[in-house]
Amino acid sequence: MISRRPRHRVPALRLLPTAALAAALASCGTTTAHPGPGSSAAAPATSSTPSGRHSTPATPRPPTLAPGPGGLTPVFSHGPREAAHKTVALTFDADMTADEGPRAAAGERFDNPALIGTLRALEVPATVFMTGRWAEEYPDEARALGRDPLFEVANHSYSHYSFTGDCYGLPTLDGDTDRMRTDVERAFTAIRAAGVPHPMPYFRFPGGCHDRRSLRAVGALGVTAVQWDVVGGDAFATDADAVARQVLDGVRPGSVVVLHCTRSAAPATERAVRKIVPELRERGYRFVRVSELIGASAGRH
Numbered sequence: 001m002i003s004r005r006p007r008h009r010v011p012a013l014r015l016l017p018t019a020a021l022a023a024a025l026a027s028c029g030t031t032t033a034h035p036g037p038g039s040s041a042a043a044p045a046t047s048s049t050p051s052g053r054h055s056t057p058a059t060p061r062p063p064t065l066a067p068g069p070g071g072l073t074p075v076f077s078h079g080p081r082e083a084a085h086k087t088v089a090l091t092f093d094a095d096m097t098a099d100e101g102p103r104a105a106a107g108e109r110f111d112n113p114a115l116i117g118t119l120r121a122l123e124v125p126a127t128v129f130m131t132g133r134w135a136e137e138y139p140d141e142a143r144a145l146g147r148d149p150l151f152e153v154a155n156h157s158y159s160h161y162s163f164t165g166d167c168y169g170l171p172t173l174d175g176d177t178d179r180m181r182t183d184v185e186r187a188f189t190a191i192r193a194a195g196v197p198h199p200m201p202y203f204r205f206p207g208g209c210h211d212r213r214s215l216r217a218v219g220a221l222g223v224t225a226v227q228w229d230v231v232g233g234d235a236f237a238t239d240a241d242a243v244a245r246q247v248l249d250g251v252r253p254g255s256v257v258v259l260h261c262t263r264s265a266a267p268a269t270e271r272a273v274r275k276i277v278p279e280l281r282e283r284g285y286r287f288v289r290v291s292e293l294i295g296a297s298a299g300r301h
Contacts, residue, residue, distance in 0.1 A: 062200050063295035064224040072215040073203070077227040079254030079293030086253045086285045089293050090273070091127045091228065092261035093204065096134040097171065098159035104137055111138045112263040115270040116145070122277050125150050127290040128261060129204040129226070132158035132190030139194040146196025152289045154202035154226065158187040163217070167209035177217035184218050202226045202290060226290055228258040232272070235260060240271035247276050251285070254293060
C-alpha cells in the first residue's frame with residue numbers, strides 16, 4: 001500500500017512525484033537470468049539421470065535487471081516505449097503491515113477476492129506484490145494466485161515497514177540494513193510457506209520509498225526493484241471513475257500501473273478495473289505481467 005493511514009493527513013499519492021523519482025533511479029542495466037531468492041534454482045534444461053530417464057524440465061528463470069553500480073539493486077519502472085508494441089502491466093499491492101493482525105481479527109479485510117475474480121473473468125494477466133504478513137493471513141488466496149498462470153506473485157516485504165526514514169507515515173525499519181535484508185528474505189519464506197511455488201525475484205519497496213542505503217541493503221538478494229510510471233490513486237479512493245481516469249490518462253506503451261488489492265483501504269479498485277481494461281484494449285493495448293516488460297527491456301534502458 002502506498003499510503004496506509006489517513007490520520008497522517010498525507011496528500012493523495014497521485015499528487016506526489018513518486019513516479020518521477022522512480023524513473024530517475026531506474027537502472028540502465030540489461031536483463032540477466034539471475035535466479036534471485038524467489039525463483040527456481042533448477043538447471044536450465046532437461047537432463048538425463050544415470051538410469052537414462054529424463055528429469056522434469058526446469059522452470060524457466062524469470063528475467064531480472066543487471067545489478068547497478070556498486071552492487072545496488074536495479075530499479076525498473078517501465079518497459080519499452082515503442083508505439084508499435086503497446087503493452088501495459090497492471091500491478092496490485094497486497095498490503096498488510098506486520099502490526100495489523102488485530103484489525104484483521106476484528107473483521108477488517110486486507111484481501112479483495114472480487115478484484116481477483118474480475119481479473120480472471122476479463123482474462124487480464126497481472127503481477128501481485130504481496131507482503132509476507134498478507135500471505136500468512138490469506139494463505140489459500142496466496143496459493144491460488146501463485147498457482148494461477150494468469151498471475152505472478154512478487155515480494156512486497158514481510159512487514160510493510162518503510163525502508164527509508166519518511167514514507168507516508170509508515171512504521172520504519174530505522175535504517176537498519178540487516179533488518180531490511182531480513183525483511184525481504186522473511187517475505188519470500190512466508191510466501192513460499194503459503195503455497196506459492198515460484199515467487200518472482202522482484203521486490204517492491206513499501207510505499208515505493210527507497211534510497212541508496214536500502215538499494216545496497218537488498219542488492220545481494222538478486223532481486224529487481226519494481227516501481228511504476230502510472231499511479232492509480234486508488235488508496236482510500238471511493239470514486240472508481242476518478243481512479244480509472246487517472247490510469248487511462250497516464251498509460252503509455254510499456255507502462256507499469258500501481259494499484260492495490262486491499263478491500264478495506266482501496267474499495268474502488270475492482271470497479272475501476274472494469275472501466276480501465278476495456279478502454280485500454282480498445283486503444284490497442286495488450287496486458288502483460290511485469291516479467292514480460294522486464295524481458296523486453298534488454299538493451300533499451
